[in-house]
Amino acid sequence: MRHIALGCLLMTVAGWLVAGCVPPPKAGQVAESNDPAKKEPALDALFAPPSPESIPGGQRGEQIRLGFKIVANTQEYGQPYAGNKLNCTTCHLDAGLNPNAASFVGLSRLYPEYRARADRQVSLADRINECFERSLNGTALPPDSSKLAAVVAYIDWLSQNVPQGSAVPWRGIPRITSTRPPDAVNGKAVFAKKCVFCHGSDGQGTMAAPPLWGPDSYNIAAGMARVSVAASFIKANMPRGWGWTVTDDEAFDVAAFINSQPRPDFPAKAYDWPKGGKPADAPY
Ligand code: HEC
Ligand code: HEC
Structure with a gap:
């Protein structure tokens, strides 16, 4: 479990994301004992994704930018594949740049990988489609979809500073465990x-x-x-x-x-x- 401090800086990259951004808690407000930030301070240094503000121009840049838009505003750019009212960024907070919310940063170093739920090797595109079908309660994008390629391109671009072979220590959501049956x-x-x-x-x-x-x-x-x-x-x-x-x-x-x-x-x-x-x- 880890917690990386993340302010609102990232949010300002897209004006329409700012509404979802509220100031981070002051030190005194944070739950004291189990804040893991103290245990793994080095993560702050390792987690160094580029800002969507710096997505380049040109054809490749356009593709990356489309991927960013699909993630941040799936309701508009992810149609007709979204089946509910959520966006990828609803859970992958800050368009996949939040290390406490199943960040997209570094995922390109981890796929393809075997997944027991599917009982097969899944590519990054396959994994994106799993979230379209389940988290978005929608439909999978066709394998040759330009929108699917755009989301992969965005995640590849976000992963550029993560070395090959990295275990991507901020992967997923920092897990907590229960001490008693949930009530x-x-x-x-x-x-x-x-x-x-x-x-x-x-x-x-x-x-x-x-x-x-x-x-x-x-x-x-x-x-x-x-x-x-x-x-x-x-x-x-x-x-x-x-x-x-x-x-x-x-x-x-x-x-x-x-x-x-x-x-x-x-x-x-x-x-x-x-x-x-x-x-x-x-x-x-
Ligand atoms: C200050 C407003 C606010 C409060 C209070 C709030 N949330 Fe959220 N919540 C959000 C926003 C906004 C999102 C979507 C994230 C985004 O768009 O950046 C979200 C997303 C979520 C999600 C992701 C999945 C989904 O369907 O949206 C869950 C789960 C969730 N909130 C649970 C909770 C729970 C439980 C509480 C109370 C402990 C809570 N929230 C309190 C604003 C809030
Ligand atoms: C309702 C919440 C929710 C929404 C919306 C959502 N996801 Fe996910 N996603 C998750 C959860 C939860 C995981 C698993 C995280 C974990 O295991 O810690 C996940 C995992 C992933 C992974 C794999 C992460 C890894 O570490 O291997 C990718 C890629 C992904 N989602 C892409 C997307 C894309 C693209 C969208 C929008 C089309 C999306 N997700 C929408 C909740 C969501």
Whole structure:
């Protein structure tokens, strides 16, 4: 688990992302004991992606810029493949540049790789399509799609400063573990107190934040539909701009509440983990 300080600097690269950006917590507001920043300070130095502000011109630059737009505004540039109201940046915060939210930086050094859920080698393009089908509750882009190539190009470009062979230590979401079974009833109370303000009392989102359940949210086969994944994301990043302020138990409880609410099904889930290895908290 690690926590890399990240201010609003990145956000200013695209004016329309600024709305989602609120100042990072002051030192005193951050949960004291388990802030891992102290343990792995070297990550701050290693995590050195280029800013989308510096995407070059020319044909290659255009492709990278399109990839950035698809990630930051999937609703507009990712059609007709998005099936809900989310954008990639809803979860891959700051257009994939946030090291606490499944960053895209360095992924080009890790793919192709074997994935047990699919039981095959998946390319980076395949992995992007998994999120289109599940997190976006939409459809996979055709293999020869220029939009798919654009997202790959953007991730390649973000990965340029990461050396070949790097293990990409900031990969994924910093994981927390539960000390007791999650309590969705307490989670509902946490939700009312700390989340409703932006996500709405019905969880369907507001001008300030996207939906958390219902027809316009991620489907049950998405990573975020697993309580441990949602809890870890919430711990590090929510409320937006005030990551690391809820306790681990609160994060698990509110994640259990959110993931107990209705959301779209994914019929092809029947083919997941054909050789076993399904995580205990997969909701199917
Ligand atoms: C509802 C949240 C959500 C949305 C929206 C979403 N993703 Fe993901 N994505 C995840 C989660 C969770 C993971 C797994 C992270 C982990 O395992 O720590 C993931 C993983 C990935 C990975 C692999 C990361 C790795 O470390 O190997 C890629 C690539 C990816 N997503 C691309 C996208 C793209 C492109 C979009 C937009 C089309 C998108 N995602 C939208 C939640 C989301
Ligand atoms: C200050 C407003 C705000 C508050 C309060 C807030 N969120 Fe969010 N949340 C957001 C925004 C904005 C996003 C999308 C990220 C982006 O666009 O940068 C988001 C995204 C999410 C996501 C990603 C998946 C999805 O469907 O959107 C989850 C899960 C989430 N929030 C849970 C929570 C929980 C749980 C709480 C309460 C502990 C909370 N949020 C409080 C603004 C907020």
